[in-house]
Amino acid sequence: xxxxxxxxxxxxxxxxxxxxxxxxxxxxxxxxxxxxxxxxxxxxxxxxxxxxxxxxxxxxxxxxxxxxxxxxxxxxxxxxxxxxxxxxxxxxxxxxxxxxxxxxxxxxxxxxxxxxxxxxxxxxxxxxxx
Amino acid sequence: xxxxxxxxxxxxxxxxxxxxxxxxxxxxxxxxxxxxxxxxxxxxxxxxxxxxxxxxxxxxxxxxxxxxxxxxxxxxxxxxxxxxxxxxxxxxxxxxxxxxxxxxxxxxxxxxxxxxxxxxxxxxxxxxxxxxxxxxxxxxxxxxxxxxxxxxxxxxxxxxxxxxxxxxxxxxxxxxxxxxxxxxxxxxxxxxxxxxxxxxxxxxxxxxxx
Numbered sequence: 001x002x003x004x005x006x007x008x009x010x011x012x013x014x015x016x017x018x019x020x021x022x023x024x025x026x027x028x029x030x031x032x033x034x035x036x037x038x039x040x041x042x043x044x045x046x047x048x049x050x051x052x053x054x055x056x057x058x059x060x061x062x063x064x065x066x067x068x069x070x071x072x073x074x075x076x077x078x079x080x081x082x083x084x085x086x087x088x089x090x091x092x093x094x095x096x097x098x099x100x101x102x103x104x105x106x107x108x109x110x111x112x113x114x115x116x117x118x119x120x121x122x123x124x125x126x127x128x129x130x
Numbered sequence: 131x132x133x134x135x136x137x138x139x140x141x142x143x144x145x146x147x148x149x150x151x152x153x154x155x156x157x158x159x160x161x162x163x164x165x166x167x168x169x170x171x172x173x174x175x176x177x178x179x180x181x182x183x184x185x186x187x188x189x190x191x192x193x194x195x196x197x198x199x200x201x202x203x204x205x206x207x208x209x210x211x212x213x214x215x216x217x218x219x220x221x222x223x224x225x226x227x228x229x230x231x232x233x234x235x236x237x238x239x240x241x242x243x244x245x246x247x248x249x250x251x252x253x254x255x256x257x258x259x260x261x262x263x264x265x266x267x268x269x270x271x272x273x274x275x276x277x278x279x280x281x282x283x284x285x286x287x288x289x290x291x292x293x294x295x296x297x298x299x300x301x302x303x304x305x306x307x308x309x310x311x312x313x314x315x316x317x318x319x320x321x322x323x324x325x326x327x328x329x330x331x332x333x334x335x336x337x338x339x340x
Contacts, residue, residue, distance in 0.1 A: 016142060016145060016146030020149050020150060038165065038169060039172065043172075054180075087173075087176075088176070089181070089184065089229070091183075091184035091191075094321070095194075097323070100320065100322055101324075102322075102323045103326065104323060105326045106203060106327045110198070110325055113194060113195050113199075113202065114195065114198070115195070116192075116195070116225050117191050118225065118226065120229070122184075122229055
C-alpha cells in the first residue's frame, strides 16, 4: 500500500476510534457547564428565599444584586430571554404572631384557632436573571 | 498513489466524522438529561428540607387549635383532648402535604407515631399534656427521592379560668372566660398565648359588655 500521504488508512481509523472514545468519555461524564450555571442561579434564588422567609433575615432584592451580581424578582419578569425559577415553602406564623407570646381576642383575631394556618402563600417564588 | 487508497481514506474520514457527530449529539443529549435530572434532584431535596423545616409549626398549630376546640371559651372540656389532637394533627399533616405538592415534586407526610397523655400539672395549670410526634416527610419525583424524619416531645399546658368581673356599680358581670395555651419543649416556651373569649374585652371598671 502506498504510504505517501499525510494520513494513512490505519491512522484515520485510529483517529476515528480516538474521537469516538473521547466522545464516550464525555457521554458518561455527565458534565455540562450550562447545568452548573443554571444550578448556581437557582441556588441564588433559593438562598434568597430561605434567608428571607425561613431564617427571617432582613434581605431584599437589592442586597442580592449587590452580593451576587444577579437580579432576583419575586414577580415573574416580562421579556427576559433567560430566567431561572426557584421556590421555597415556609409555614405561616401561627395566628400572625411573630413572637412567642401573644394575646388573642375571640371574635377579632382568634379565628386562627379554628383552622389550619396555611394557605397558598406558604409557597415563595423567585425568578433569577443572569 | 492508488485510487483504492483514496477511497478507503475518504470512507474512513466520513465514517469517523459521522460517528463523532453522533456521539457528540449523544453527549449533548446526555448532558441535557443530566442537567434536568440534577435540577430536579435538587428541587426534591429542597422540598424535603422545606417540609421538615415546617414540621414543628404543624404540631403547634394542631395542638393550639385542639386546645381551643376542647377547652376554649367553655367552662368544661367539650371532648377528649388527645383524641381531638391526634385527629387534628393527621388532618393538618395532610393539608400541609397538599400545600407542598406541585407538578414536579410529590410530597407526603406520614405520622409514624403520636403519643398524647394527660399529666399532673405541677405549674398551676388546669390541664397538662405530654405530647410527642414522630413523622416522616418524603419528597419524590420521577427521578429522585428524599426522606427526612422529625420528632418532637412537647408539653402542653392549659389554663382556663373565669375571673370576677365587676362593673363600675359593683355589680358582677357575666364571666369573662380567659384562656392560656402554653407549649414548651426542653428549650423553653414555644408558645404562650392568652385568649380572651369575650368580645369586646371586658374592663374591670366600667360597664358590663353587651
